[in-house]
Amino acid sequence: MKKHNFYAGPSIMSQFTIEETAKAVHNFADMGLSILEISHRSKQFQAVMDETVALFKELLEIPEGYSVLFLGGGASLQFAMVPMNMLSKKAAYLDTGVWASKAIKEAKLFGDVDIVASSKDKNYTYIPKDFVVPADVDYFHYTSNNTIYGTELRKDPEVGARLIADMSSDIFSRPVDISKYDLIYGGAQKNLAPSGVTFVIVKDDALGHVDRPIPTMLDYRTHVKKGSMFNTPPVLPIFSALQTLKYYKQLGGIREIEKMDIAKAETLYNAIDGSKMFVATVPNHEDRSIMNVCFVMKPEYKELEKEFIDFATEKGMVGIKGHRDVGGFRASLYNALPMESVNALVAAMKEFEAKH
Numbered sequence: 001m002k003k004h005n006f007y008a009g010p011s012i013m014s015q016f017t018i019e020e021t022a023k024a025v026h027n028f029a030d031m032g033l034s035i036l037e038i039s040h041r042s043k044q045f046q047a048v049m050d051e052t053v054a055l056f057k058e059l060l061e062i063p064e065g066y067s068v069l070f071l072g073g074g075a076s077l078q079f080a081m082v083p084m085n086m087l088s089k090k091a092a093y094l095d096t097g098v099w100a101s102k103a104i105k106e107a108k109l110f111g112d113v114d115i116v117a118s119s120k121d122k123n124y125t126y127i128p129k130d131f132v133v134p135a136d137v138d139y140f141h142y143t144s145n146n147t148i149y150g151t152e153l154r155k156d157p158e159v160g161a162r163l164i165a166d167m168s169s170d171i172f173s174r175p176v177d178i179s180k181y182d183l184i185y186g187g188a189q190k191n192l193a194p195s196g197v198t199f200v201i202v203k204d205d206a207l208g209h210v211d212r213p214i215p216t217m218l219d220y221r222t223h224v225k226k227g228s229m230f231n232t233p234p235v236l237p238i239f240s241a242l243q244t245l246k247y248y249k250q251l252g253g254i255r256e257i258e259k260m261d262i263a264k265a266e267t268l269y270n271a272i273d274g275s276k277m278f279v280a281t282v283p284n285h286e287d288r289s290i291m292n293v294c295f296v297m298k299p300e301y302k303e304l305e306k307e308f309i310d311f312a313t314e315k316g317m318v319g320i321k322g323h324r325d326v327g328g329f330r331a332s333l334y335n336a337l338p339m340e341s342v343n344a345l346v347a348a349m350k351e352f353e354a355k356h
């Protein structure tokens, strides 16, 4: 039987994505060949690339003047590519955790970084609100969903600067007003595809404004010009991404997905808030992620945390151990996770609580 998969990433994929990928591994596009062994220059794969870009744009309602790229290197390479391509003098960053800090570290290699606010004082359990972005920055960068701490900024911020966001772990979980952004990026391995491909949505006229020389492979313009085919792209993850996008369209698009995601998150947060044993690590409801739900046991039950993980594991749940920086538990409720898995976790929590 399939496990209840709460892993934070790589994470659960839709059954549709897995099955269609498996078929293509055996016989891709009736070529009598596996997707693993075909040329990325074949017309069959070019069709996959074209359809993936088109469907990505359609589902996210990406306006004219933007390119969608599928690159290697993970979101972590974007931490450096963004400032290399976009930072002339100074950029503003919001520090909301480990991933944001890693982005800040890379940006400092290319210019001045103004950290406009940080939630480090409370181990990143909230989203800073009252910060001011200086008018003279090249851009403002933030992480929309903080995968490790379970905080999320679900509204496109209004800061009066060019916007750049790492949306690795909440892309396709809410409508985004793309026109407010110069660039959005993310690793695919949370809501889109198996690991190995990184998506980048970039406004074409935001490029070409820095003076430094940029290595060819690290220059967004190279990939815009070549349609992500300058070199060999991650063929298999792109094929899988297309299957996920088809599945999302079948579900009714992002607005429908968002409703399901909110329902799943509410079910779990309500169970945590109503429990005597468990407590959410993010107190402010507005800051709570609908993708990664972090919680711990109250101090008087703390020694039972390990036992609860074993209890949940026996019931077929995987991936609920919290990140080492937070402890306790983290249940990732990505788009592909069915409500049934959330219900199973809630039932396990109630049963465990009754037992003690």
Ligand SMILES: *Cc1c(COP(=O)(O)O)cnc(C)c1O
Pocket (backbone or CB within 6 Å): 009, 073, 074, 075, 076, 077, 099, 143, 145, 146, 147, 166, 167, 168, 169, 186, 187, 188
């Ligand atoms: C997972 C994650 C990353 C890291 O992605 P890689 O593809 O492993 O480099 C970066 N940012 C966020 C918000 C993430 O969740």
